[in-house]
Amino acid sequence: MRRVGRGAWLGRERVQSVLLVAPAVATLVLVALFPIVAAIWLSLQRKILLFGEQSFVGWDNYLLLLSDTRFHAALGRTFYFALVSVALELLLGLPLALLLHRAFPGRGLLRALVLIPWAIPTVVSARMWAWLFHPELGLVNRLLPWLSVNWLGTPGWALHAAIVVDVWKSTPFVAILLLAGLQAIPEDVDRAARVDGAGAWTRLWRITLPLLRPAMVLAVLFRMLDALRVFDAVWVLTGGGPAHTTETMSIYAYKTLLRAGNFGYGTTLAIANFACVMLVAVVYLRLLGPGREVE
Amino acid sequence: MRRLGLLLLGAALLTFLLGPVVWQARTSLQPEASLGADGALPFTLEAWRALFEREDFLWSLFNSIAVAAVTTLYCLTVGASAAFALARLRFPGRGLLLATALAITTFPPIAIVSPLYLSLRGLGLLDTRMGLVLPYATFALPLTLWLLTSFFRQIPLALYQAARVDGCTPFQAFRRVILPLAGPGLTTTGLLVFVFAWNEFLFALSFLTTPAKRTVPVAISLFAAEHAEPWAEIAAASILATLPLVVLTLVFQRRIVSGLTAGAMKG
Numbered sequence: 384m385r386r387v388g389r390g391a392w393l394g395r396e397r398v399q400s401v402l403l404v405a406p407a408v409a410t411l412v413l414v415a416l417f418p419i420v421a422a423i424w425l426s427l428q429r430k431i432l433l434f435g436e437q438s439f440v441g442w443d444n445y446l447l448l449l450s451d452t453r454f455h456a457a458l459g460r461t462f463y464f465a466l467v468s469v470a471l472e473l474l475l476g477l478p479l480a481l482l483l484h485r486a487f488p489g490r491g492l493l494r495a496l497v498l499i500p501w502a503i504p505t506v507v508s509a510r511m512w513a514w515l516f517h518p519e520l521g522l523v524n525r526l527l528p529w530l531s532v533n534w535l536g537t538p539g540w541a542l543h544a545a546i547v548v549d550v551w552k553s554t555p556f557v558a559i560l561l562l563a564g565l566q567a568i569p570e571d572v573d574r575a576a577r578v579d580g581a582g583a584w585t586r587l588w589r590i591t592l593p594l595l596r597p598a599m600v601l602a603v604l605f606r607m608l609d610a611l612r613v614f615d616a617v618w619v620l621t622g623g624g625p626a627h628t629t630e631t632m633s634i635y636a637y638k639t640l641l642r643a644g645n646f647g648y649g650t651t652l653a654i655a656n657f658a659c660v661m662l663v664a665v666v667y668l669r670l671l672g673p674g675r676e677v678e
Numbered sequence: 679m680r681r682l683g684l685l686l687l688g689a690a691l692l693t694f695l696l697g698p699v700v701w702q703a704r705t706s707l708q709p710e711a712s713l714g715a716d717g718a719l720p721f722t723l724e725a726w727r728a729l730f731e732r733e734d735f736l737w738s739l740f741n742s743i744a745v746a747a748v749t750t751l752y753c754l755t756v757g758a759s760a761a762f763a764l765a766r767l768r769f770p771g772r773g774l775l776l777a778t779a780l781a782i783t784t785f786p787p788i789a790i791v792s793p794l795y796l797s798l799r800g801l802g803l804l805d806t807r808m809g810l811v812l813p814y815a816t817f818a819l820p821l822t823l824w825l826l827t828s829f830f831r832q833i834p835l836a837l838y839q840a841a842r843v844d845g846c847t848p849f850q851a852f853r854r855v856i857l858p859l860a861g862p863g864l865t866t867t868g869l870l871v872f873v874f875a876w877n878e879f880l881f882a883l884s885f886l887t888t889p890a891k892r893t894v895p896v897a898i899s900l901f902a903a904e905h906a907e908p909w910a911e912i913a914a915a916s917i918l919a920t921l922p923l924v925v926l927t928l929v930f931q932r933r934i935v936s937g938l939t940a941g942a943m944k945g
Contacts, residue, residue: 403848422792482691496695506898506899520713637791640791646796654789
């Protein structure tokens with residue numbers, strides 16, 4: 384066996400570590416860090432793609448945000464969408480997780496089946512629901528003939544239709560996270576409470592839910608961050624219409640960037656979306672976390 | 679009584695989650711012209727036949743498979759070696775790298791669309807399929823790093839130490855000892871990356887303009903006929919685009935669940 388000094392041992396480890404991580408670091412710098420810095424820089428420019436025009440305008444675009452009522456509406460709408468969606472996902476995901484946690488024949492199959500909406504591409508799920516919401520031929524209106532609403536064409540309804548799609552697609556994800564949380568709760572605790580004469584309802588409220596809190600905090604955080612960035616589902620379902628009533632922050636930014644070719648202000652809108660996501664993450668973790676140690 | 683309540687609740691949730699998929703499958707097997715008619719419709723493969731006559735759609739299947747496969751391959755290659763170093767070696771900036779990767783996952787894709795668009799245009803990669811792979815790595819690589827790091831940490835440290843004592847360099851220990859044991863972790867991570875790349879929409883929509891280069895989600899979002907929307911054909915296309923994912927999910931359910939929860943719990 385070769386004798387290697389501790390210094391050489393560690394030195395070689397250090398050199399090889401750098402070589403091992405270099406490609407990943409280079410990729411992240413190239414495709415994530417450089418673009419986000421470039422985006423912040425772009426948000427300080429006036430840049431119209433078509434005319435090849437570019438000039439530095441400082442905070443002008445951000446000042447424009449303050450007076451842009453279309454942006455304010457998109458901002459409020461995005462938060463409404465996120466809060467309602469995530470609340471419903473938790474409300475449906477929790478009972479689903481509790482059911483999947485019980486022992487019954489065919490549980491494995493059922494767990495797999497429940498994951499299907501999660502596996503379906505968001506675009507596909509939006510198209511699927513567009514068909515279900517079709518004013519004359521859709522299943523929703525055939526099941527509720529007395530309502531007969533044009534779900535996607537009526538301001539007020541369209542955003543809620545988008546919420547339904549998001550809830551449908553993401554409830555399985557929430558349920559799976561909560562299920563993992565349930566499985567981490569030692570069975571003894573529940574058994575002890577049962578021996579002490581606690582009923583099923585009491586055990587749920589006093590034992591299971593408090594112990595499940597970290598998993599719930601985490602699931603809500605993940606879903607909030609995703610819902611605030613929502614693009615695919617709403618874009619395919621309504622394109623932001625009717626009359627901008629489903630235009631979320633990312634959709635407004637997308638239209639400004641790629642439809643209007645306004646790369647300066649469009650980027651500012653996108654950065655505003657980013658800032659909202661970060662702000663929510665920080666405030667949320669301050670208030671509720673850390674429920675679980677980050678490794 | 680309580681049993682019945684639970685059963686009903688479960689049935690309602692299951693209907694909500696699976697009903698739309700069943701309905702979509704049913705629609706794809708009905709004649710386009712009489713979709714609105716009441717009662718049982720004749721079973722037909724008309725929509726499926728029409729779908730397979732759309733050259734652009736067939737291309738989009740090929741494009742999606744190619745882009746998702748290359749993205750997965752790239753992320754696993756670059757990610758595995760880095761994740762091994764993150765899991766087992768001491769080097770400066772280790773914590774910073776993991777934290778950065780985590781922070782990147784909170785970026786809204788829209789926030790970096792404009793700089794990526796300008797970069798790809800500058801490199802002549804705009805409207806090319808392979809030009810999508812690097813932007814896909816933005817979100818797929820951090821995911822890969824976190825998942826694989828936690829998988830590598832589960833492989834006993836003693837194995838690595840034994841290999842080092844026997845004279846392997848860290849790199850040799852990784853290639854000869856750790857990597858051969860990492861099959862399950864690589865499979866799970868690869869699956870999740872593939873699903874991510876297969877489903878991605880915003881970048882594909884923004885960076886590809888030629889119809890024959892589109893990926894499946896973009897093709898489906900723009901699916902239209904001359905006059906009315908071909909709902910039965912869209913249904914067939916949806917089922918086709920979903921089928922590989924559903925099969926993967928059903929086959930690898932346990933792996934995917936463990937990957938999702940590992941990824942989540944680390945966060």
